[in-house]
Amino acid sequence: MKNKYSFFTLLKNAFSYHENWGKAWRDPEPKKEYEAIIIGGGGHGLATAYYLAKKHNMRNIAVVEKGWIGGGNTGRNTTIIRSNYLWDASAGLYDHALKIWEGLSQELNYNVMFSQRGVMNLAHNLQDVRDLKRRTHANRLNGIDAIYLNTDEVKKFCPIINTSPDIRYPVLGGTLQRRAGTARHDAVAWGYARGADEMGVDIIQNCEVKGIKRNGNDVEGIETTKGFIKTKKIGVVAAGHSSVIASMAGLRLPLESKPLQALVSEPVKPIIDTVVMSNAVHAYVSQSDKGELVIGAGTDDYISYSQKGSHEIVEGTLSAILELYPIFSRMRMLRQWGGYC
Amino acid sequence: MFIINCPYCGEREQTEFKAGGEAHIVRPKQPTELSDDEWAEYLFMRKNIKGIQFERWIHIHGCRKWFNVVRDTSNDEIKAVYKMGEKPLIK
Ligand SMILES: Cc1cc2nc3c(=O)[nH]c(=O)nc-3n(C[C@H](O)[C@H](O)[C@H](O)COP(=O)(O)OP(=O)(O)OC[C@H]3O[C@@H](n4cnc5c(N)ncnc54)[C@H](O)[C@@H]3O)c2cc1C
Ligand SMILES: [Zn+2]
Numbered sequence: 001m002k003n004k005y006s007f008f009t010l011l012k013n014a015f016s017y018h019e020n021w022g023k024a025w026r027d028p029e030p031k032k033e034y035e036a037i038i039i040g041g042g043g044h045g046l047a048t049a050y051y052l053a054k055k056h057n058m059r060n061i062a063v064v065e066k067g068w069i070g071g072g073n074t075g076r077n078t079t080i081i082r083s084n085y086l087w088d089a090s091a092g093l094y095d096h097a098l099k100i101w102e103g104l105s106q107e108l109n110y111n112v113m114f115s116q117r118g119v120m121n122l123a124h125n126l127q128d129v130r131d132l133k134r135r136t137h138a139n140r141l142n143g144i145d146a147i148y149l150n151t152d153e154v155k156k157f158c159p160i161i162n163t164s165p166d167i168r169y170p171v172l173g174g175t176l177q178r179r180a181g182t183a184r185h186d187a188v189a190w191g192y193a194r195g196a197d198e199m200g201v202d203i204i205q206n207c208e209v210k211g212i213k214r215n216g217n218d219v220e221g222i223e224t225t226k227g228f229i230k231t232k233k234i235g236v237v238a239a240g241h242s243s244v245i246a247s248m249a250g251l252r253l254p255l256e257s258k259p260l261q262a263l264v265s266e267p268v269k270p271i272i273d274t275v276v277m278s279n280a281v282h283a284y285v286s287q288s289d290k291g292e293l294v295i296g297a298g299t300d301d302y303i304s305y306s307q308k309g310s311h312e313i314v315e316g317t318l319s320a321i322l323e324l325y326p327i328f329s330r331m332r333m334l335r336q337w338g339g340y341c
Numbered sequence: 342m343f344i345i346n347c348p349y350c351g352e353r354e355q356t357e358f359k360a361g362g363e364a365h366i367v368r369p370k371q372p373t374e375l376s377d378d379e380w381a382e383y384l385f386m387r388k389n390i391k392g393i394q395f396e397r398w399i400h401i402h403g404c405r406k407w408f409n410v411v412r413d414t415s416n417d418e419i420k421a422v423y424k425m426g427e428k429p430l431i432k
Contacts (some may be wrong), residue, residue, distance in 0.1 A: 247388075303394065312342045
């Protein structure tokens with residue numbers, strides 16, 4: 001790697017006040033033609049490019065992104081990583097991903113700040129208890145670490161949770177996956193971008209795809225704000241915009257794009273050293289390394305590309321958070337935003 | 342959050358309503374004759390439009406009636422509201 005990051009390069013660059021670090025990836029103009037083009041420069045699009053280049057030796061490929069890489073949902077999520085899903089297929093997929101995370105900083109030579117601080121999922125009613133126990137068993141059968149906690153054990157693992165039995169959504173138990181945790185979402189996009197670029201992949205930002213040229217059952221290329229680019233293979237990795245891009249090729253997808261919101265508080269000293277998720281009340285909390293509470297809310301039930309959700313969704317999440325974590329009652333929220341999933 | 346003009350009750354906050362997805366998807370006349378692909382088309386395939394979308398809403402915390410809405414999904418602006426069985430005034 002040209003610009004390998006290490007203790008020595010850090011030291012060397014310290015002598016010039018970190019003003020001479022090279023660019024992490026090039027900023028190329030699109031070529032006339034590529035073997036394949038990936039539409040969407042989020043974590044998934046960049047990872048697709050990286051593994052196509054690395055595992056399948058496809059180097060003449062490009063990622064085209066309408067804004068800046070990682071500026072979509074990748075830079076908007078609450079950074080939770082876990083693999084404790086119920087179905088065999090999901091468990092296989094997510095645990096494969098979690099294993100990649102476990103070695104990702106080393107593989108990419110880029111610190112993705114992966115932190116296996118554990119993810120706890122709370123049960124608030126009898127059905128939750130049954131579902132979470134069933135999921136714990138299913139996870140174990142699939143070789144995924146999972147334990148079931150009773151109310152006292154939940155309290156012991158995360159003492160700031162209000163486990164009193166008379167709250168609106170009492171904590172009846174929970175699951176814990178210790179290998180789960182968080183990572184820095186921007187770093188994932190940047191790390192994969194740098195790795196893909198190094199292998200010759202063109203990452204083209206500020207390049208919006210406007211149309212797809214078809215010839216019968218084949219594609220001939222994409223129309224973009226930087227002109228026409230020829231290719232016979234297109235990968236659409238555009239999250240909430242996938243239907244929009246598929247429709248350019250006359251395809252329909254079984255998808256609906258709905259707003260999903262998150263918010264962060266002012267930074268405070270360490271108060272919660274794990275991730276706690278409450279699916280029943282759509283309240284997800286962890287604390288960033290800067291000290292902000294990172295709070296995930298629920299989705300709206302209508303389709304929207306506005307990148308903002310309803311106020312009452314945030315209100316519902318925060319009222320659940322306040323009841324579960326009374327200690328947060330005087331925290332001030334700094335920013336709130338939406339993505340589309 | 343936005344205001345929806347229920348054709349039966351007038352303007353109310355969106356929180357009183359529930360979205361019911363894409364409108365004018367015709368229920369198959371002979372469900373028993375459908376292939377898996379046709380079922381998938383009916384049940385799952387959606388336009389998911391960025392722009393003007395025709396959709397159904399129900400005034401769930403009000404009159405509990407279903408009706409249609411024409412909304413721009415890129416900015417949530419509502420263009421028209423019309424009753425079930427009626428034709429929208431805009432195309
Ligand atoms: C509020 C919120 C919280 C979340 N929390 C979590 C969490 O805790 N854990 C978790 O695992 N997941 C979470 N998610 C989901 C996760 O963020 C997404 O699944 C993931 O980021 C999707 O990555 P992606 O690369 O597929 O899409 P994106 O990062 O959205 O990238 C798609 C890219 O396509 C580009 N694009 C769109 N149209 C065009 C066009 N016409 N031409 C060119 N480019 C185009 C966009 O600009 C965008 O950069 C959350 C999502 C949200 C919104
Ligand atoms: Zn009404």
